Amino acid sequence: MHGPFLSLLWMSSCALLCAVLAGCAGNAPTPRGEVKGAATTPAELAQSDMNRVATLAMHENLEGLFRLMDKLYRRNPAEWRKTSATSRDHAAEQVRTAILQRQPWAPLQGRRDIAAMGFALAPEFAGDRVAAFIHATADMIITAHGGKTEFFLLDGIDAQHLYNAARNVESAVWLLAQRRNAQGQPLLLADEIGPHGRNLSFEREFGKVIARLDLLAALTTEKYRRAAISYVQGIVGGTFLQFLPVR
Template sequence: MQRRLLLLALPLGAAACTSPPQTRGTARGEPASAGEAVQSDTNRMATLAMRDNLASLMLLADKLYRRNPAEWRRSGQAGREAALDNLAAAIRLAQPPASLQGKRDIAAMALALQPDFVGDRVNAFVYATADMLITAHGGKTSFNLLDGLEPQLLHNAARNIEAAAWLLATRRNTLGQPLLLADEINANERNLSFEREFGKIIGRLDLLAAYLTEKLRRAAIGYVQSLLGGQFFQFLPVR
């Protein structure tokens, strides 16, 4: 009997040793800071969403540079990492590349996706998209109690990302080639990582926009609930 149980346990043990890990990373937030004292829950949510959206854009830039190495070479940088560092600094300091000809947000996005665009298209496209997102958030990347966000502008920003992803996938340059190599499905490869990353940005924007549209209504409901609670949920004397 013991031998039989041992034989049954061996395959189970082998399966446990070869099973995939049950976690893939961990939920992350930002380190605590003094600035949180002047942030509401909504401010905090918007700040974290902006952080993650900009991180997604930088990840897209890295993926695009890997598939389109000629682009970072056009930037005059020493390598892909240097081109990414230059892009991140430009977004942080609001210093647009000369290739965008002084254009901002959606005008800059349109220029970066023109078939005859000259220059580092990855740099121009990602910078312009980041500028559009920041503009839709009132020109800020961190928010406090004095800041207000317009849900419709965030909704519009999400639709702009959808349009940009579609143009990137379908538009061709003057030579009939894709503007940038991104997602690819063929007999040997199925790569939709670009679409997934664009989808994350769109999802965060739409969720924040929906949350903001309900904010005032939920505040009113909370006030009514507090009144009802005050009437029906009173502590009773025990002595």
């Protein structure tokens, strides 16, 4: 009797173990990609660690704006149709090229930086508002970095300008959510909280841009603060931390 009972117990235990393992496998985290470093280039020999951080942050901020442009065009298809572009992707590529090549955007009528941002978010602006807003915001961020998108040993960045740029993006996000046209509709459809669900992806993407700007501003300030401290430490160390004779 013990033999059949033990066999049944063994089979039940195996079945339970298999069920547990299957459950664990089913609850395994879904892969979400992995961190990938950029390929090393000869230009990096002329970059300090801080230069490299600033370059990567700029690249990610611009890519974030391009993602926002695509999302805004998807929610506001009437905007790109105001232009001569043949498709949403075509319109986005034109804006991207203008930003990366530091070309002015004609509908902004010669305005750059914060003046362009204000005009792009004005109710009376009649052109492609998505293109104007993204181009103006990118131009403001690049201007805050001294007009550069890559940084090398002789380049300097003003921490206060970066901090101001972060606050400008915050203001733009607020205006985007609050301003209405003559018909009482949002200038651009972005985040949405309604009976059919919540879409806060725009806020998250803008938040990443703001966080990078703030972090780089803090790192830049810390860089100069630590340089001063290191200088004092060198003077103190040269006076008090000398080797003493032992014979």
